[in-house]
Amino acid sequence: METVEISSRSDFALWAIQRAQEIVTAEGAAFAMAARDVDEEALTATAVALGKAISDAMLEVFDGVIGE
16 A cells, blocks of 8 residues: 655645545446446436545545644
């Protein structure tokens, strides 16, 4: 596991985006197979909601650790 130094909210946001991309890459095939029978609008809405939830959670954690 690689150690990353995060010294600002923007560093954290970049790390969070990169980590989310890793998660999507690792889980993407399973998600696609599970979702193949769902209509495109529902799939898009679900993906957007998932991404927003991940981002919101990571920023909430960061704000709690660092404070503004």
